[in-house]
Amino acid sequence: MHQTSVCVISNPASGNNRKWQDRVAARLAAYGFVTHHVTRSPQEAAALMPALVRARPDVVAINGGDGTIAATLGMILGHWPADALPLIVVLPGGTANMTAGDIGVAATHRRALRRFCRWLDRGAPLAGDIRARHVMRVEGAADGQVRHGMFMGTGAIMQATQFAHSHVHSRGLGGELSMGMTLIRSVWGLIRRDPAFYQPTRVRMEMTGADDTRIRRDEAPMLILVASTLERLFLGIRPFWNRADAPVGLTAIRGGAAHFARAFPSVLRGRPNRHVTPENGYESFRAGRIALAFEGEVNLDGELFATAGPDVPLVVTAEGPLRFLRPR
Numbered sequence: 649m650h651q652t653s654v655c656v657i658s659n660p661a662s663g664n665n666r667k668w669q670d671r672v673a674a675r676l677a678a679y680g681f682v683t684h685h686v687t688r689s690p691q692e693a694a695a696l697m698p699a700l701v702r703a704r705p706d707v708v709a710i711n712g713g714d715g716t717i718a719a720t721l722g723m724i725l726g727h728w729p730a731d732a733l734p735l736i737v738v739l740p741g742g743t744a745n746m747t748a749g750d751i752g753v754a755a756t757h758r759r760a761l762r763r764f765c766r767w768l769d770r771g772a773p774l775a776g777d778i779r780a781r782h783v784m785r786v787e788g789a790a791d792g793q794v795r796h797g798m799f800m801g802t803g804a805i806m807q808a809t810q811f812a813h814s815h816v817h818s819r820g821l822g823g824e825l826s827m828g829m830t831l832i833r834s835v836w837g838l839i840r841r842d843p844a845f846y847q848p849t850r851v852r853m854e855m856t857g858a859d860d861t862r863i864r865r866d867e868a869p870m871l872i873l874v875a876s877t878l879e880r881l882f883l884g885i886r887p888f889w890n891r892a893d894a895p896v897g898l899t900a901i902r903g904g905a906a907h908f909a910r911a912f913p914s915v916l917r918g919r920p921n922r923h924v925t926p927e928n929g930y931e932s933f934r935a936g937r938i939a940l941a942f943e944g945e946v947n948l949d950g951e952l953f954a955t956a957g958p959d960v961p962l963v964v965t966a967e968g969p970l971r972f973l974r975p976r
């Protein structure tokens with residue numbers, strides 16, 4: 649029987665890993681078919697790729713936060729032949745761990761490691777719950793860097809991020825609980841139009857949707873913009889209700905959107921009620937390419953960066969898909 653080969657890439661600086669790194673390394677060292685690479689920077693991970701491609705492991709497990717997972721997936725897509733991509737396993741080694749909530753082994757690091765080791769004990773079978781997801785490639789940032797991500801947000805997402813950094817993560821809270829607390833506080837601020845949370849940004853949008861359809865929206869004040877290749881964000885939130893056949897979901901809520909308090913809960917569930925209409929300021933799209941022209945900041949899987957201004961759109965395209973294994 650073919651012995652599955654598994655490569656684990658750990659970012660020791662990601663939230664949960666800072667506590668567990670030694671224990672993880674000791675556990676993984678017990679398996680002869682597992683190679684464990686601890687990368688201290690994206691550059692170290694990138695330098696590892698050529699040798700990894702040559703070794704052709706069946707599975708690459710990424711043990712890190714959302715930023716590490718997306719960056720490493722981008723490297724894998726950039727180095728591996730498209731027809732021989734490895735299966736991916738995601739371990740929630742970070743702080744927020746939104747990606748792991750959708751396609752990872754488990755929501756908590758401890759449970760994920762236990763399940764992962766049980767799967768290794770069984771010889772790492774390649775069958776099971778496998779989910780395909782694309783990875784977003786994001787170009788057009790002020791610093792000229794190309795980035796990869798699975799969740800991107802702007803508008804009120806930036807005010808929510810600031811709140812999370814100063815009031816939630818600073819208290820040592822992470823995971824779905826921290827995102828839930830941030831969400832509740834932000835929605836309260838948005839309902840009351842508290843300027844600390846309610847700051848629409850003017851955005852122009854152009855997309856290529858399913859069957860190459862072109863979608864355009866003139867510059868308008870946007871309250872919330874979220875784009876993702878994940879299906880579920882956290883706590884069961886799935887704010888994408890367009891079912892067209894294209895890899896990236898984009899939901900846009902305009903500044904001044906009507907009946908916000910009654911509409912928003914149904915937006916979060918991805919089951920729009922009668923208030924959630926384009927006329928009222930709520931739209932959900934699916935696209936293969938999205939260009940967003942605006943001046944401001946973006947949160948991509950927890951990393952913040954500035955756009956290059958209203959004349960240079962931020963361009964999101966999709967790479968992949970990759971297949972994610974969730975051992976039971």
Ligand SMILES: Nc1ncnc2c1ncn2[C@@H]1O[C@H](COP(=O)(O)OP(=O)(O)OP(=O)(O)O)[C@@H](O)[C@H]1O
Nearest residue numbers: 662663687689693713714715716742743744745950
């Ligand atoms: N393969 C890698 N190895 C080491 N560092 C990496 C790798 N990929 C990305 N990074 C760096 O890791 C940082 C992001 O950390 P990460 O998102 O994993 O942790 P976190 O902030 O604790 O978690 P979360 O995003 O879940 O809240 C960024 O500075 C990024 O440049």
